[in-house]
Amino acid sequence: MKRYGIFYGTSTGTTGEVARKIAKALGVADADIHDVATTSPVEMGKYDVLILGSSTWGSGELQDDWYSFVDGAQSLDLSGKTIAIFGVGDETMSDTFCNAVGILYDKLKGTGARFVGEYPATVYHYDHSDATDGATMRGLVLDQVNHADLSDPRINAWADQVRREAEA
């Protein structure tokens, strides 16, 4: 059984709430859910599967607490590890919807980790997102502002997919 750790950054609490829902769906213990504001990237070393979540702020930027954490993570050798990314945003920010998912992917793709958990882009309504370069998002994206009712089924389906892909 692989060890799963969840790392999230949040400014108003929403991504933290989503992180706990994902943890429940995956059976991840509270002790393995980490707020990047108060965690060292070295903690990633304890896990086989890293679930990374950020909201998007500003004009399509990472949540603030991620910047120093991801800088530290970039210098780690994450080969042999699996990463799945999730993002929380707002579809009405239509030119930068959930950009943080793409930013995390770009920053970590050189670490040797394998990425899983791509999600269909066609179920969202937006004009542009750095989270995708085609038909799939680099991870699960959720809009808790306008479509919170859609999130639980998406989380549950994505958690099953991530577990399947990570254990393969």
Ligand SMILES: Cc1cc2nc3c(=O)[nH]c(=O)nc-3n(C[C@H](O)[C@H](O)[C@H](O)COP(=O)(O)O)c2cc1C
């Ligand atoms: C000033 C501001 C800028 C935002 N910029 C974006 C954005 O560019 N793209 C996006 O998808 N969501 C954007 N959002 C929406 C937030 O990502 C969303 O409210 C999210 O639920 C916040 O999550 P958090 O509390 O975990 O930080 C923005 C929200 C605010 C208030």
